[in-house]
Amino acid sequence: MSGSSPCIHSNLLLLVIFAGLTLINAEKKVYIVYFGGRPDDRQAAAQTQQDVLSKCDIVDTEESIVHSYTKSFNALAAKLSEDEAQKIAGMEEVVSVFPNRYHKLHTTKSWDFIGLPRTARRQLKQESNIIVGLLDTGITPQSESFADNGFGPPPAKWKGSCGRFANFSGCNNKLIGAKYFKLDGKPDPDDILSPVDVEGHGTHTASTVAGNIVKNANLFGLAKGTARGAVPSARVAMYKVCWVSTGCSDMDLLAGFEAAIADGVDVISISIGGFTFNYAEDIIAIGAFHAMKKGILTIASAGNDGPDESTIVNHAPWILTVGASGIDRSFRSKVVLGNGKTFLGSGLSAFDPKQKNYPLVSGADIPKTKADKENSRFCIEDSLDPTKVKGKLVYCELEEWGVESVVKGLGGIGAIVESTVFLDTPQIFMAPGTMINDTVGQAIDGYIHSTRTPSGVIQRTKEVKIPAPFVASFSSRGPNPVSQHILKPDVVAPGVDILASYTPLKSLTGLKGDTQFSKFTIMSGTSMACPHVSGVAAYVKSFHPKWSPAAIKSAITTTAKPMSRRVNKDGEFAYGAGQVNPLRALSPGLVYDMNETSYIQFLCHEGLSGKSIGAIVGSKSVNCSSLLPGHGNDALNYPTMQLSLKDKNETTVGVFRRTVTNVGPAQSVYKATIEAPQGVKITVTPTTLVFSPTVQARRFKVVVKAKPMASKKMVSGSLTWRSHRHIVRSPIVIYKP
Missing domain, CATH: 3.40.50.200 (Peptidase S8/S53 domain)
Structure with a gap:
């Protein structure tokens, strides 16, 4: 673009997520500026990064640069305004610019x-x-x-x-x-x-x-x-x-x-x-x-x-x-009510009860004020009447973690927590506590309101055997x-x-x-x-x-x-x-192998621009037209297969071309076994793969023909290659978006 400023904004889409905040252009935020490629000369890469900032009239480049990546990536974390980020995104040297975001953390x-x-x-x-x-x-x-x-x-x-x-x-x-x-x-x-x-x-x-x-x-x-x-x-x-x-x-x-x-x-x-x-x-x-x-x-x-x-x-x-x-294996605590009924709750509680029973109340019945009644049933902090919690076991519904902490802080004994979620994920309690489902919760609440002196106790957690895996x-x-x-x-x-x-x-x-x-x-x-x-x-x-x-x-x-x-x-x-x-x-028999080029071809078939692919693979841009042709279903040699059905009320045909490499005995013969769900026809060609010391890889084709299905429905089958030593199984999933 002769005669133009190097900072003229291009048509590159710049996705900016500001968590609901409205920002003026002058406000500085951290952006990742990605140049692509692996720098052969780290010093030269660092200089290029500074030059880019200088070209866009960012005077104090050292103050703007948060971190320079020059070992495995050629990238920069820099404090920029939205305008500056947009300008830099349009520069020829730059592959992409996007805001710094924060991720969350997602056992013998x-x-x-x-x-x-x-x-x-x-x-x-x-x-x-x-x-x-x-x-x-x-x-x-x-x-x-x-x-x-x-x-x-x-x-x-x-x-x-x-x-x-x-x-x-x-x-x-x-x-x-x-x-x-x-x-x-x-x-x-x-x-x-x-x-x-x-x-x-x-x-x-x-x-x-x-x-x-x-x-x-x-x-x-x-x-x-x-x-x-x-x-x-x-x-x-x-x-x-x-x-x-x-x-x-x-x-x-x-x-x-x-x-x-x-x-x-x-x-x-x-x-x-x-x-x-x-x-x-x-x-x-x-x-x-x-x-x-x-x-x-x-x-x-x-x-x-x-x-x-x-x-x-x-x-x-x-x-x-x-x-x-x-x-x-799971962890359960027994809840024993004053009427003799017992229920199993989920969670980890190390506390042995000091007495047989404790007075039992419902959080919904003991709000601090009338205005707190909605929050008190969840035992939310500062919603319960301390005088009615002290020395008692409290039944709460789950809204926030740590209700036993709230109860203990008010002098209570512990908490029975009703929940419809996370029941397969026992929590650790800091005071006597356990988690029960809504059916058990209704039974406990009914008991509380059936007598003048309801009571109960949570016993120490024990380890129990459960059906698995799930x-x-x-x-x-x-x-x-x-x-x-x-x-x-x-x-x-x-x-x-x-x-x-x-x-x-x-x-x-x-x-x-x-x-x-x-x-x-x-x-x-x-x-x-x-x-x-x-x-x-x-x-x-x-x-x-x-x-x-x-x-x-x-x-x-x-x-x-x-x-x-x-x-x-x-x-x-x-x-x-x-x-x-x-x-x-350790011994899979066959593997579906891939290299960098396979993934780049996949990205091309996904419809990403050459510049976007360059941002992923580390180059200025990728010319998809120069890659080998292929189809969406077989652009990648993936070990599983998934077919999304068309919107029209007609049969959808999916073709999956795959290559398997023999990593087992040099001379091996594998035969195909197909499992197909109702309404789906699956064929594989050839049905036998023969490997020898001179032939280590074989190609095959899977054709899936699926009749129309209801929206959001998923069915599945499989392709299994079997030899006398190995079983190589690939799920085949058919889904109607």
């Missing part, structure tokens, strides 16, 4: 439950060379889970570092790296500028992936056993990018990815939520793509917004997305809100009632007045499921160090244990290919 029996016992075979020498990088809330270096007894020096490939920080004793030969990123420079009154974990989340996830073998781990004597990670001999590197008060910002996440990639980790585990429908502005997707290019697989949590549909996050196809399932109610569901042909989540793993290491810097509940502290705690969430699969990925990599990220992902996906549609009505949109199966993943 679990390993035995999914089939990875302590006696499982291992490649200990290679396992000790595996480095798992976690982007999280930090870590507790003094935890037994990260002691380095028996560990030699870090692998020669390790380029990371670890210093001494506030409340942080330093690293060792197990915990070989620890860094923190708080690029806005603002102090967090509830956190510490250090890799130390104040929240407990990072310590929990890190010990689940690669924690040492620790005997007699328990919480209140519950879940007692040996705590361990999937790969106890592996090394851990923690990148603290999440903070108590602010969460996890884009600029800190990008810095964490950049450091982990440059340091030489083998697997990245990230139990953090994404929320954008645009891959080109999704920092986790961008960071994971760059990791993939370096041979690093990123495993991420699916989100905790279930059971609503299309709530899945971290859904880019180069990420292994993990939902949460339950194991065959998908947790909170685990986010598909369908994929962005890519109609990519099934998400990929798999599920234990994410309910997971015991793992914890921080001494936070009480078990974090509630005011809680004096309970422990080296271990029980947590639930897809945050807990994610490190289980990260650990399995590290375990597989220890046996197959040269496998690509896609090959490892395929091995985990196609060997997953199928789950019951009768138990989980959302089917594959809840559990993907099924429950992770660690030992079978």
Whole structure:
């Protein structure tokens, strides 16, 4: 554009999310300025970044620059006004500009439950060379889970570092790296500028992936056993990018990815939520793509917004997305009423009752004032009459967590909490407490109002056996809100009632007045499921160090244990290919492999512009017309298949072309087995795949013909390749949007 200013605004769409605030153009906010490509000359890249700011009349560039990324990315976090951001977005050197956003954080029996016992075979020498990088809330270096007894020096490939920080004793030969990123420079009154974990989340996830073998781990004597990670001999590197008060910002996440990639980790585990429908502005997707290019697989949590549909996050196809399932253990507390009736409630309460019964009241009946009556039934703070709470057990409906804290603070004994959600996710109580469903709640409320002297007691929590596996109610569901042909989540793993290491810097509940502290705690969430699969990925990599990220992902996906549609009505949109199966993943037989070009071709077929694709893959732009032609269904060699039906009242035909690579015996024969739901015809060509020492990869075609279905309906079938040694299963999902 000759004769034009280099800052003329282009037609590039700039998505700006300001959380409902109306801002004047002059107000400065942090933006990510993405240049694309991997800088060969870090100094030159930094100079280019400064030059871009100068061209747009940003005089004090050093004051504007929050952070310069020049190791794995060519990017910049800078304080800009909206006008300045728009101007920079139009410059030729710049691939994309988007505002810095904040993400939320999304367990010992679990390993035995999914089939990875302590006696499982291992490649200990290679396992000790595996480095798992976690982007999280930090870590507790003094935890037994990260002691380095028996560990030699870090692998020669390790380029990371670890210093001494506030409340942080330093690293060792197990915990070989620890860094923190708080690029806005603002102090967090509830956190510490250090890799130390104040929240407990990072310590929990890190010990689940690669924690040492620790005997007699328990919480209140519950879940007692040996705590361990999937790969106890592996090394851990923690990148603290999440903070108590602010969460996890884009600029800190990008810095964490950049450091982990440059340091030489083998697997990245990230139990953090994404929320954008645009891959080109999704920092986790961008960071994971760059990791993939370096041979690093990123495993991420699916989100905790279930059971609503299309709530899945971290859904880019180069990420292994993990939902949460339950194991065959839960925690129940018995509620005994004065009339002799008993009910089982959910939750963890360590308190033994000091007497047989306590007076029982309903929060709805004891408001502080008439105006507080609506809030008092939820036992919200400052809504209850203290004189009517003291010495009593209070029945409340769930509106906010921590009602037992409110009751205890007023001199009450504890709380019976009615809820219609999270009943499969026992909470820790800081005073006698338990959670019951609405049916039991109505029975208890009816009893309270049937006698002048209602009474009851909550007994100490006990461990009970339950049917499993099942998908947790909170685990986010598909369908994929962005890519109609990519099934998400990929798999599920234990994410309910997971015991793992914890921080001494936070009480078990974090509630005011809680004096309970422990080296271990029980947590639930897809945050807990994610490190289980990260650990399995590290375990597989220890046996197959040269496998690509896609090959490892395929091995985990196609060997997953199928789950019951009768138990989980959302089917594959809840559990993907099924429950992770660690030992079978070591020997999948066949893998659906992919490289960087495969993903770029997929993005082209998704309809992204060349510049948007460039923002993801790290180049100025991508010329989609130069890539090989293909169709939406087969633009990616994905190990699962999903067909979205057309709006018209006619049969929809989907064609999926796939290639499988033999990683089993050199001479193998696989035969296809098809399962098709009613109203759907599925065929595969050829029906037999023959591999020899000279033929290691075979192509096949799957044709799916589906009759019209009702809106929002999903049915599923499968394609299974079988040899005399291996079973390679791919779910096939048919969905009517």
